[in-house]
Each structure stands twice: as C-alpha cells, then as structure tokens.
Amino acid sequence: MSPSVSRRLPLVYHPHYSCSWPPKHRFPMSKFADLHAFLLTQPSVLATASWHQPELPPHAWVEAVHEREYYRAFLGSRLGDAEARRIGFREQLSRPELIRRTRLEVGGTVLTAKLALRHGLACNLAGGTHHAHAGTRAGSGFTILNDLAVAAAYVRKHEGVSRVAVVDLDVHQGDGTATLFEGDGSVFTLSMHCGANFPFRKARSDLDIDVPSVGTADAGYLRLLREALPTMLRRFRPELAPPWRRGSEPQAGVLYDAGVDVWEGDGLGHLKLSHAGIWSRDRYVIETCVRSGVPIACVIGGGYDRDPLALARRHALLHRAAARVWRGSARLSGSAPAEVPLEGLAPGRDPGRARSGITEKKARDRVGGPRLIDA
Numbered sequence: 001m002s003p004s005v006s007r008r009l010p011l012v013y014h015p016h017y018s019c020s021w022p023p024k025h026r027f028p029m030s031k032f033a034d035l036h037a038f039l040l041t042q043p044s045v046l047a048t049a050s051w052h053q054p055e056l057p058p059h060a061w062v063e064a065v066h067e068r069e070y071y072r073a074f075l076g077s078r079l080g081d082a083e084a085r086r087i088g089f090r091e092q093l094s095r096p097e098l099i100r101r102t103r104l105e106v107g108g109t110v111l112t113a114k115l116a117l118r119h120g121l122a123c124n125l126a127g128g129t130h131h132a133h134a135g136t137r138a139g140s141g142f143t144i145l146n147d148l149a150v151a152a153a154y155v156r157k158h159e160g161v162s163r164v165a166v167v168d169l170d171v172h173q174g175d176g177t178a179t180l181f182e183g184d185g186s187v188f189t190l191s192m193h194c195g196a197n198f199p200f201r202k203a204r205s206d207l208d209i210d211v212p213s214v215g216t217a218d219a220g221y222l223r224l225l226r227e228a229l230p231t232m233l234r235r236f237r238p239e240l241a242p243p244w245r246r247g248s249e250p251q252a253g254v255l256y257d258a259g260v261d262v263w264e265g266d267g268l269g270h271l272k273l274s275h276a277g278i279w280s281r282d283r284y285v286i287e288t289c290v291r292s293g294v295p296i297a298c299v300i301g302g303g304y305d306r307d308p309l310a311l312a313r314r315h316a317l318l319h320r321a322a323a324r325v326w327r328g329s330a331r332l333s334g335s336a337p338a339e340v341p342l343e344g345l346a347p348g349r350d351p352g353r354a355r356s357g358i359t360e361k362k363a364r365d366r367v368g369g370p371r372l373i374d375a
C-alpha cells in the first residue's frame, strides 16, 4: 500500500441497508445498522476511515448480469411464490423497503469496488449476496441480486479492469457467482466453503475448496487458504499493476466476501473457526492482496446469530483488520496475535486438522505460490 494513495480507509454504508423486518425471521436484517453502530464505537477504525454513501444503481448495471425479466419482476413486486420461497423472504419480497435496500446494497458494492481501485482497499458494511444466479429464477438463499457479480461486470466495463477475482470465503459456496461467470476467463471465482452445507448442489467455481466440516478449525482452515489464495494470485500476476503505477495498463482486482458464518457457533455454518481465526483469515487475505499490489474490495457476507451485538462485533473483525492493514503497522501471524483486541468475543477452540478438498476446473496444478505469511 502506498501511503500517498490515500490517508483514509474507504468504508461504504447507507442507513437504509437495514430495513424494518419481522423480529423472528432467520435473516438478521438489522446487522448492517448494528455493524455501523458498533464501528462508530471503535476508535481505531474511526481514526482510519472515510465514509462513503452509495446511491441506487442504474438498472443497466444490474441488467448486465441478471435477466431483465427477472430483475423487472423483482422491482415490480411480481416475483412468484416459488421464487419467494427459494429466496426465503416470502411476503417480505414485495415490500418497497426491501427492494430499495437490495438495490442500495448492490450500489454499495459497486462503489466499494470503485474506491478499492482508486485507493487499493475499501470495505462495504453489506454485500456478498452470492446465491443469485443467471436466468429468470435467479434468487435463492436470502439473495435476490448478486452484488459481487454486478460489481465485477461494472469494473470490467467502466473502470478498464481486465480481470477480476472473486475470493469467496463465506461458509456457503458462491454458487450464483460461479454460474454467472462460468466460462468467462476475465472473472476468476474462488470459493472456499463447507462442502456439507447449502447449496447442496454445488456449482463449479474456477477454484473450489470443500472444507470438511468435521474437525476443521483455525489451523486446518488457514492451511487450505494459504494454498488457495497464492494459487489464484499467480494466475493474476502477469496483469498486476499496483494502484500507484497503473497508467493505462490492464488492471486486476479482487472482490472479497468475508462471511463470518465460518464461526464455530454460527446458526447456519458447520465449521469451527474461532474469532481469532476469522481475524487471521481477513488479515491474511487483505495483507496478501495489498502486498501484491492487487486492489481489494471487501464485503461482509453471511453471518447468523440471535445476538445482534455479537454478530455486529464478528462482522467488524473485517473492518478492523482492514484498518490495521491500512495503517501498515501490523505484523501478520498464522495464529491470533496476542495484541488482537477481541474483547467481548467468545474464545476460540483449539486448532484442528483438515483434509485438503481443493478441486480446480480450469487448472489442475496446485502451486503453493509465494508464502507471504509463515505458518
């Protein structure tokens, strides 16, 4: 990261990311506002951040990815019951508030990607709706529009970016993103997920890592990640251009889905990462991209907890990790550094072991790549 690029870490938020919502609904709609409120109590983040508010995205941005028929039916509250069931929002799906917040979330991830290209790193306080597919039955799994895909398509078309990688570490496979870009050599999809979890019919990403649920805790998970991320970056290396040295060169960028449903107590995940493990994961991904000169735009992804404050704190690990990397004062470690401020978070479990479940579609080599962080 060049300190001359920007003095402040761009964070993207809109007060309508959260809308009114049935209190017992499984989807934690308040978490975006809760996350924002929590980050406002974090001096280390506030001292580093600049805040940016997205606008509603033009329809053309969304229709570059999703079928016009599906998108217009959603906007017009005309999606059918089957679609509503697949998405999981039922009667909520036709509410103008939900339609607006869904569009704002897409606009927010596009804005985050644009800011990352200018400053090297940026974070949204929402995003990661990766189960939305192509076609006229696109929505599923609490996702209606695929913000990651819209952002990837936008930066290719409008920002001169020739290659985009989606690094999806949500516990659920990024099946929608994978299908939307299957066969598209300009977008590399990496999904590291719990194989024994939704979606049970998996799509084919460019690089899929099926993390075994039994016994996969911090150490095993991070070991798999340290194989996967350098492998992805090696594919990008010929086109890399650090933000401060771009000119008219082809550019590459990473969209990072930092879902916290990998946490050991998550309501919808089956993995066993501790909070310290999530912190190490986010630090590793962000630091690796920044050191490699790859702009990285982060979104929060999934996370499910009945306790809204606990969930907000968990999602905030991403923004705190980004702030730490931004300040450039961190020393990375494979395990949780002693100085990590995890107050209010439950302690993690002992690291476990994991079998490697790496499968690749486009290339079969398993290159370790440069190890930027020693285990």
Ligand SMILES: [Zn+2]
Residues within 6 Å of the ligand: 170, 171, 172, 259, 261, 301, 302, 303
């Ligand atoms: Zn998820």
